[in-house]
Amino acid sequence: MSGPRSDRELEGKVALVTGAARGVGAATVAWLHARGARVLATDLRPEVDDLATRFDRVSTVVGDVSREDMAVRSVAAAVDRFGGMDILVGNAGRSVNKPITETTAADWDELMSVNARGTFLHAREAFRVMRERGGGVIVTVGSFACTVGLPDAAAYSASKGALAQLTKVLALEGGRHGIRANVVAPGVIETDMLDNFRADSREYLRSFGDAHPLGRVAQPEEIAEVIGFLASPRSGFITGAVVAADGGYTAA
Numbered sequence: 001m002s003g004p005r006s007d008r009e010l011e012g013k014v015a016l017v018t019g020a021a022r023g024v025g026a027a028t029v030a031w032l033h034a035r036g037a038r039v040l041a042t043d044l045r046p047e048v049d050d051l052a053t054r055f056d057r058v059s060t061v062v063g064d065v066s067r068e069d070m071a072v073r074s075v076a077a078a079v080d081r082f083g084g085m086d087i088l089v090g091n092a093g094r095s096v097n098k099p100i101t102e103t104t105a106a107d108w109d110e111l112m113s114v115n116a117r118g119t120f121l122h123a124r125e126a127f128r129v130m131r132e133r134g135g136g137v138i139v140t141v142g143s144f145a146c147t148v149g150l151p152d153a154a155a156y157s158a159s160k161g162a163l164a165q166l167t168k169v170l171a172l173e174g175g176r177h178g179i180r181a182n183v184v185a186p187g188v189i190e191t192d193m194l195d196n197f198r199a200d201s202r203e204y205l206r207s208f209g210d211a212h213p214l215g216r217v218a219q220p221e222e223i224a225e226v227i228g229f230l231a232s233p234r235s236g237f238i239t240g241a242v243v244a245a246d247g248g249y250t251a252a
Helices: 022-032 046-054 069-081 107-134 154-177 193-197 201-211 221-229
Strands: 014-017 038-043 059-062 087-090 136-141 179-186 244-245
Touching: 014 022, 014 069, 022 038, 022 087, 022 221, 038 046, 038 069, 038 244, 046 059, 059 069, 069 107, 087 221, 107 136, 107 154, 107 179, 136 154, 136 221, 154 179, 179 221, 221 244
Parallel strands: 014 038, 014 087, 038 059, 087 136, 136 179, 179 244
Antiparallel strands: none
8 A cells, every 4th residue: 555645756767748848748747857757758849848957857859749750769768868667648639629510631630640649659659668667657638528528629529538448448458567547637727728729718718617616727737736646656556547637527
């Protein structure tokens, strides 16, 4: 049985966080680093390199998460630079807000490529390393759209639903190897992704806050806390779960 949390509870652990340049990804890097982990942070945006300047045990890789060679390169970089890999946080994601009749095949392919394919590729490579290492933890960042439909978000909802099912399979296949896998399913989070979601994103943010029983949307650090808990030994008997962090949105 694990005891109370230590401020250095992840001492000696190696983590890889995708989509780490901003928002939930950057907050998760900070959380893991503060608990003693060494972190390989990746993102398509070169600003992810700023994390290596801010934190002494963080290294970075810039590239497209949906590319197979990026997944191979990122996991290899974690092993080469830090000696192994114990935690994968699949956070990289994109969104499109359009009615189904206006959603293009390109929209669909882009979201499936980043949100589902990219996580699959990184999880596959991480799984191989963790299996040889004797265990590990995979945390994927889904959405309340894993379990409920969102109007004007067909591609996004489908991609997050695929992510939830992928993670359940990782949990089933990983159990005998000491690998746990869980999905965090946030509600609306106040990040820059909203600015790419729709033109009236700030008004949308306020209206969606009212739809959460807590009366507000989440901050990135709040979701990072949930990710961190699932990555830590304190959640040692949790695997295959979709963990809602949605302010009660899906409680009804």
